[in-house]
Amino acid sequence: MTHHLNRRSLLKASGALALASGLAAPSILRAQAATVKVGILEPLTGNLAYNGTQCVAGAKFAVEALNAAGGIKSMGGAQIELVVADAQSRPEVAAAAVDTLVEAGVCAFTGATASSLGLASTQAAAKYNLAQVVSIGTAEAMVERGLPNVFRFTPGVNKCTTVALDNLRLLNEGAGSPVKTAAIVHEDGPFGSGMAKILNERLPGIGIEVVETIQHPTPQRDFNNIALRVKASKADILIPSNYINEYTLMAKAIRQQRVELMAIYSILGGAASNIKFVRENNEVAQYVMDCNHWYDPQKPASVALAENVAKAGLDLTYDVMVAYASVQVIADALERSASDDREKMIEALAASTFDGSIMPYGPTKFVNGDNVNSQPVNTQIRGEKIELVFPKEYATAEAVFPMPKEG
Incomplete structure (x- = not known):
C-alpha cells in the first residue's frame, strides 16, 4: 500500500x-x-x-x-x-x-x-x-x-574510501604496481568534497601520487574541459565521485577526448554500478570499477x-x-x-x-x-553485466586490472 x-x-x-x-x-x-x-x-x-x-x-x-x-x-x-x-x-x-x-x-x-x-x-x-x-x-x-x-x-564516505583504497592497493600490487598517479574528479557538495579531501590525504600512502583534483557543480552539462585537464595531467588512473548524470557525461568526454588511462576506479560513482549506464553507454562503460553499495x-x-x-x-x-x-x-x-x-x-x-x-x-x-557493520563492495562492468569482484565471498567474477588497452 x-x-x-x-x-x-x-x-x-x-x-x-x-x-x-x-x-x-x-x-x-x-x-x-x-x-x-x-x-x-x-x-x-x-x-x-x-x-x-x-x-x-x-x-x-x-x-x-x-x-x-x-x-x-x-x-x-x-x-x-x-x-x-x-x-x-x-x-x-x-x-x-x-x-x-x-x-x-x-x-x-x-x-x-x-x-x-x-x-x-x-x-x-x-x-x-x-x-x-x-x-x-x-x-x-x-x-x-x-x-x-x-x-x-x-557505509559512509570514510569506510567506503578506506575499503576502496585497500582494494586498489591489492589490485595494483597484484598487477606489479603499474599505477603511480591519479586524477580526482568530484562533485562540489559535501559528498564529493569530503571524498576528495580523504583521497588526497591517503593515496600517497599506497604509492599513488595525486596529480590533479577537479571539482564541478551538480548539475554540470559539459565535461570536455575537465577531460582535457585529466588528459594533460597524464594520470594513470581516474577516480571520480559524482552523481549519475554527471558521471555519464564525464565518462563520454573522457572517451571523446581520447584520454589514456589504466583504469577508471570509482568510489561511490553515480553511474559506475548502474545498469542504465551499462545499457546506454556500453563501450564507454567497459571495465569501469566501483566501490559502492550493493546487495548480497x-x-x-x-x-x-x-x-x-x-x-x-x-x-x-x-x-x-x-x-x-x-x-x-x-x-x-x-x-x-x-x-x-x-x-x-x-x-x-x-x-x-x-x-x-x-x-x-x-x-x-x-x-x-x-x-558499524555495514560494508561496501567492489563491482566491475563486464559486457552487459555488473560483476562483484570484492570481497571474495560475494564475488561473481575476477577483477580485470589494469583494463585492457583498446585496439
Missing part, C-alpha cells in the same frame, strides 16, 4: 477523516489499527529524480514482501502503508517535506539519495523526534551532529527482488537495493517495539541487531547513529 502526499491532498484527506470520525469512529479505529505508516523521502523530480524513483521502487518491493509475509506480527499483522514524499532534489524542500510526513502520521522514514538532502531532512526530523533510516547519505556530518533520530544504515546476490530475498525488478521492467540498481533493505530495518524495529510510537521506534532502532537484510552486512549495530 502506497500513498503519495502533498499538502493539498493531505488537508483534503484530513477534512474527510474529521467528518467521517463523527459518523463511524469504531470503523476508523479498526482501519487505523490495521496499518502502520512508514515514510520514504526521495527526490522524485529534479536532477536526482532517477535515483529517487529507483529508491521508492525498492521500498515498495520491500513493503509488498513484508505485507505478503504477514505484516508486523507483534502488532496483530498490521500492514505497512508506505507514504511517499518528494524532496525535489533540493535540501530546503527535503526539510519541508518532513512536516508533511509527520502530518501523515509516519512512525519513521527512510531516504534521501544525496547527503545534502539527508542532512536537511534529518535535522528537520529531529525536532519531531522522528527516526530517519538514512539509506544513501555518505557525508560523515550525517552522524557527527549527535542527533538521536539518525540511523545511517549504509546469493540471498534468497535478493534473488526474489531481482526477479520482481525484472518483471516490473525496472533497473536493478543499488538505489533499489538499499531502499529495500532500509525498509526491512524499519520493519524489524516495528516488530520488536510492537508499536508505531516515535520514541519507541528510536529506541528499537538504536538497539537493532537485525541480520536479515539483503545487504552483505553483519548484524546491524548503530554506534552514534552509524551502522
